[in-house]
Amino acid sequence: MSQFTKLTAVAAPxxxxxxxxxxxxxxxxxxxxxxxxxxxxxFHDVRLNKDGNERKNFVLNxxxxxxxxxLVTGPNFGCGSSREHAVWGLQKRGIRCLIGSSFAGIFFDNCANNGILAIVIEPDCASSLMQELSTNESKSITIDLEAQTxxxxxxTVIAFDIEPSRKEKLLKGLDPVGLTLKSKDKIKKFEEKYFKQFPWLA
Known part of the structure; x- marks a missing residue:
């Protein structure tokens, strides 16, 4: 997956x-x-009318x-089923970062495993940021993952926390497979030792 280091882009509330x-x-x-x-x-059912035309009041339209x-989201974004397709769809749309006061757990992990940075900030900060995006002429914000800002x-600069392991995965562009392959030498040594001990399993 692609690395996430620093991003300056339009943010939608x-x-x-x-x-x-x-x-x-x-x-x-x-x-x-x-x-x-x-x-x-x-966002098919909220993005489009039944006739297939765009809803003018949907933010991404x-x-x-x-x-x-x-996207700067409301609380508990991504709740419901664990479908990874939700994250894949956001990726297809070009969404690289989500900012909100809380995310559903599985969705939050799916984001990190697919290269989308999900940032948790205080509810008041999230509300203030959405207000800015609604009223400020500029809609662009900058995310610096290394600096966590x-x-x-x-x-205004808002600091955020992130688990070190999640941060490393995103900075280096490591999905679960890539993370496992970081230990490929150790895995190889284990296999050699294991199959010498139990050769009939080879």
Whole structure:
């Protein structure tokens, strides 16, 4: 997966609480085992009217947020089922970072395993950031993962915490397979020793 180091991009506010994975990626788009069609599915039922035309009031349909690579979300974003397709759909849309006061646990881990940085900040900070994005002419913010900071459109700097192991994975672009392969020499030595001890298993 791609590395995440520093990102300056448009951020879109999505303040609703409890946006679940069925809203992010409806079950009708889970029929395939690959990632084709997931861009069409992303936020499908809230992004489009029944006739297939865009809903003008949906944030990512607004001209100033169409290029957003960051979402500032309400609490408990990504709750519901554990479908990884929700994260894949966000990736297809070009979303690289989520900022919110809380995320559902499995969704939070799926983000890190697929290269999306999910940042947890205090509820008051999240509300203030959304207010800025709604009123400030600039919609761009800067995320510095190494420094663990968010720079808002007004220039305010917000510090955030992140688990060291999660930070390392994102900085180095290591998915679970890549993380395992960091220990490939140790794995090889274990295999050699193990199969000498139990040769009939080789």
């Amino acid at each position: 999505m303040p609703a609480s409890n946006i679940d994975t069925d809203i992010i990626m409806p079950k009708a788009f889970l029929k395939r085992i690959d990632k084709e069609g997931l861009l069409d599915g992303l 607004k001209e100033e947020f169409r290029s957003a690579e960051i 968010i720079k808002t459109p007004s220039g």
